[in-house]
Amino acid sequence: MDKMADLISLLATPTWETLYMVFFSTLFATAIGFPLGVVLTVTEKGGILEKESVYRVLDGIVNICRSFPFIILMIVLFPLSRLVVGTTIGTTASIVPLSIAAAPFVARVVESALREVDGGLVEAAASTGAHPVVIIFKVLIPEALPSLVLGETLTVINIIGYSAMAGAIGGGGLGDLAVRYGFHRFQTDVLIAAVIVIIVMVQAIQGAGNALARRVSH
Amino acid sequence: MIEIRNVKKTFRAGNGEFEALKGVSLSIEPGEIFGIIGLSGAGKSTLLRALNRLEEPDSGEVILGGTDVTTLGARDLRRLRRNVGMIFQQFNLLSSRTVFKNVAFPLEVGGWPKKDIAPRVMEMLELVGLSDKAQSFPSQLSGGQKQRVGIARALANKPSVLLSDEATSALDPKTTQSILSLLEDINRSMGITIVLVTHEMGVIRQICHRVAVLEAGRVVECGKVRDVFMKPVSSTARELLSHLPRRGYDVSQLPTERGKPVVLFSFNGDTAGQPVISRAIKKTGAEINILSGEIDNLPSSRVGSLTVQFAGTEREITEALSYIRSQNVVTEVIWNG
Ligand SMILES: Nc1ncnc2c1ncn2[C@@H]1O[C@H](COP(=O)(O)OP(=O)(O)OP(=O)(O)O)[C@@H](O)[C@H]1O
Ligand SMILES: [Mg+2]
Secondary structure, X not given: OHHHHHHHHHHHHHHHHHHHHHHHHHHHHHHHHHHHHHHHHHHOOOOXXXXXXXXXXXHHHHHHHHHOOHXXXXXXOHHXXXXXXXXXXXXXXXXXXXXHHHHHHHHHHHHHHHHOOOHHHHHHHHHOOOOHHHHHHHHHHHHHHHHHHHHHHHHHHHHHHHHHXXXXXXXXXXXXXXXXXXXXXXXXXXXXXXXXXXXXXXXXXXXXXXXXXXXXXX | OEEEEEEEXXXXXXXXXXXXXXXXXXXXXXXXXXXXXXXXXXOHHHHHHHHOOOOOOOEEEEEEOOEEHHHOOHHHHHHHHOOEEEEEOOOOOOOOOXXXXXXXXXXXXXXXXXXXXXXXXXXXXXXXXXXXXXOOOHHHOOHHHHHHHHHHHHHHOOOOEEEEEOOOOOOOHHHHHHHHHHHHHHHHHXXXXXXXXXXXXXXXXXXXXXXEEEEOOEEEEEEEHHXXXXXXOOHHHHHXXXXXXXXXXXXXXXXXXXXXXXXXXXXXXHHHHOOHHHHHHHHHOOEXXXXXXXXXXXXXXXXXXXXXXXXOOHHXXXXXXXXHHHOOOEXXXXXXX
16 A cells, blocks of 8 residues: 555656646647648648648648657757746746647648638638638638547647657656666566556547537537 | 629639530529529539539620629628529528527627627528427438528528528428429518529429520529420420420420419329319319329329419409418419410
């Protein structure tokens, strides 16, 4: 019983750190990736604001960012992390690479969700004289909302995975805990407990995402 | 008045080219229901969509309300589109919005003051007979109801032109009937010009005043519906007419006398046995002359059709028609000169 209490007190802070990292990384990744995805969708060929040059450039940037393995990206972004938060280690510093890594993913998720919206709806809106910006906010986004919610859920889960990796190189959180205790000290029980917490987190988020997606689809 | 002058459109896909419109010219009178018919791929949708520039014509002019649509900048084009409603085969309702909000969409776009939107939406829903569905979502409606919402949406911003691309092609015959009657009513009560694309001669026959036949990107025939039906010139018109189901009358044999509409009645089930016509005569004083008719005894029910010619004052005829309609008889005016 004593051991259990120890374990819980051991897990509390890293769990909290993971939630903190994941929350803010999701927030920033979405803030960057969502508009990027919208711009990609509307500027691509046949889009409502077709502009091939813009699409090509953004498409290229997104592809390049996505082809970096996360660990490499983290190291590459150390200078940026130092610039933004003043340090390269710790949970707050991890938010920088996590956000940058997830942003292009969000952009792609948003792009594919918006692209699924029936072109007929966009046309019907255009036929009423709607401005492209109005079409984005009143047609594309609301119509894609269920897919967007599921995509965002996927993003959060991905960030949880990445955050564990970030933890392994000094980022704190459950990944850090698992590596320190499970890998360096062979305390398998701590490792298992950390994994269980992560599994529960992922399940809860997926469940909540599914429920929300169902709620917003008519 | 809509003037289409020498409109051309070529699609380029990959290395191939396809000339969908090869110089189309038409003029459409204000307040008329103008049909555009043709076989699949003839360019009907392309032509219709050129009117509000959902499809950008390569050359030619489209004069709508005095302005050449093809020269408008983005901003003016949007303003023009607010004056041109459109309905679609697949309805294209926003699934994320209720019926009410769908109809409100063009009003939001048109910058209507908030307080005026709700009454206008309810007025439109009443017009199409869906007041009770205001808070439903499109997924909860039948095809016919969806198209009614489409019509309400298209008309909400008080356009002077309504474009219809195969609006009834996804609907069953009975629903098609009711949608066409609705369009006809709207045309009559609002004086709105309707340009209607279809591949069904039945639709043209039922509500159009004039029709253009499109064949491989060219207008091969254009004129009053009656004339095209009686003396089709183009092979396309003849072919399309031959697909028309036999309706118990021969189009070329119709007696066409001014003020004496020819109407086809379709009875089914219980109405087939009732003396609806003699009652209508007694009630209204209209004369109803039976031209031809048949009653089939199907295993489960009796169905019948009668072609009749009305005579009398306009008022008597209208009353007689509406009485007969009220008796669950499907009526179709075949000729009305
Ligand atoms: N965006 C496009 N790109 C390439 N070709 C096109 C495009 N839109 C239409 N076409 C071609 O132009 C021709 C006319 O098309 P359109 O849709 O106007 O025909 P339609 O008369 O409306 O036929 P349907 O009765 O099948 O709707 C067709 O051969 C079609 O393949
Ligand atoms: Mg078509």
